[in-house]
Amino acid sequence: MAFVIKVNGNTHGVDVDGDTPLLWVLRDVLGMTGTKFGCGMALCGVCTVHLGGAAIRSCITPIESVGDSEITTIEAIGATTAGAKIQKAWLDREVVQCGYCQSGQIMSASALLASSPHPTDSAIDAAMSGNICRCGTYVRIREAIKQAAQSTGQGG
């Protein structure tokens, strides 16, 4: 079945079953492999992308549910104000260890900062709690989000 989706400002026609997860479409059909596969069950967060600006788990999001909402992935998050600030802070704080979880972490953090320019610790915890990092980079992630928030004057 044919679907037309908007990804990172571009329109793509894809011919897949309606229950195909968005993650599969991004990686296997469109070749955008920055978004990772982990659990496939909305438990780890590595597949996080933005749908209409909200952080969602693409592994459990069927393509037929996407509609005409704009999808943003790690490949383009640096072009957004919040995403650019988050990525700079990630580099400054040397957050990344093995890296596997990090695109999902950055997508969740960017969505948070875009909607809440100066998040509280509890808001950070709530926004990031679904993103697992086996390398334990949580302390640096929180520091980086706070740095990015301090550099955000008018929000995301």
Ligand code: FES
């Ligand atoms: S792969 Fe989607 S949450 Fe783990």
Ligand code: FES
């Ligand atoms: S940096 Fe290795 S899993 Fe998070």
